[in-house]
Amino acid sequence: MPEAVNRIFVFIFGTIVGSFLNVCIYRLPKDASIVKPRSFCPHCKTPILFYDNIPIISFILLRGKCRSCKEKISLRYPLVELITAIIFLALYLHLGLSWQLAKYMFFFSLLIVVSFIDIDYHAIPAYLCFIGIVMGLLFEAIATVNLLKAGQLTSLELMPIYISLQGLIFGMGFTYLFKFFGDILLSIYLGFRKKESIEGEKESLGLGDVDFMGLVGVFLGIKAVIVVFFLAPFFALLYSAGALFFKKSHLIPYLPYLSLATAVFFFWGNQILRFIGFTF
Ligand SMILES: [Zn+2]
Incomplete structure (x- = not known):
């Protein structure tokens, strides 16, 4: 053809x-x-x-x-x-x-669903990221078995499932730590202003963001988690500036920006990593 x-x-x-x-x-x-x-x-x-x-x-x-x-x-x-x-x-x-094509078609389809639901509801059903994480681990488990059968795996560090699990733990742990300290800072700030916090302003990051970063870790690994985490705020900031200008709500859904940053990492990740001299 x-x-x-x-x-x-x-x-x-x-x-x-x-x-x-x-x-x-x-x-x-x-x-x-x-x-x-x-x-x-x-x-x-x-x-x-x-x-x-x-x-x-x-x-x-x-x-x-x-x-x-x-x-x-x-x-x-x-x-x-x-x-x-x-x-x-x-x-x-x-x-x-390829097998990878099917895997990432699934991954990006899920990101689209999650992003648009977040735009509408400022929250997503918790099971969506969970399904994605399970599916991602399944893809990597199959890939690991295939590599083992072909005798191409020499060490644990090369196993796709090992890399994915690392990504999952790092993605959720890293984001949760940020959320934890972010929430403390936010509560100090709100207390300082002596103002009742508006609904939704109580949290620096939602738990949906934590699950989402776990999902990114499973499909793309630790480097992706770090780049996406620090890239997404720039996209969100650009939008916020526009939203403030048009006097819209200051509450912005965050998952679309995390998704956008994930897509940017996927297609231009190597260039970005080289640009910031980030190698390990
Ligand atoms: Zn009609």
Whole structure:
């Protein structure tokens, strides 16, 4: 098959997965099933016909309006489909058709779901990162067994599962320590201001962030945890500056920035590590 066909196929596959991620983002926080019922318009509850449910294309053909009630369809649906497709294509160009490709398609799909749920609710269902961590360890366990069978493992330090477990413990431990001291500093600050803390302002980092960094550690290791942890605040700061400018809430969801930093690390991590002279 010509390479261009592969790329187009991966992109289309990304839009289809993205369409499913939309369903997860919408239904998981409501504890609703992600398989039944069929997709429906959130306004008029009319089931969406299969030919109106084609990723990205249907949105354009319908000009962003529901066929029955003409209510606007959120631009987020085609956006999530497009983001997923672009990431899948980038992963394919980076990794080729491989076991790694499947692993990271799963990983980044989860990051998209977690980010958009966090944008809506400022929290995520705790089981999402847990499922990701278990799946990640499973991927690495299988990879370890395969390497052992091939006789390619000479030491414990080279075992994928060992590296992942290290990443998990480091990711959660490191972030939890920061949260612990951050919370103390924040409570001193709030006490100093003698002000009742506003809901959500009590914590420097949420426990969701701790789980999330464990997830990053499992899939990408210790270096990723450190880079993502210190890179994400820059993205958040850029957004906060904009949000303050437009007088929006100062409460910002943090997982989208951690996800963005994770993607940046994944694709440009080596350059970043070389740039800051960070080698160990
Ligand atoms: Zn409708």
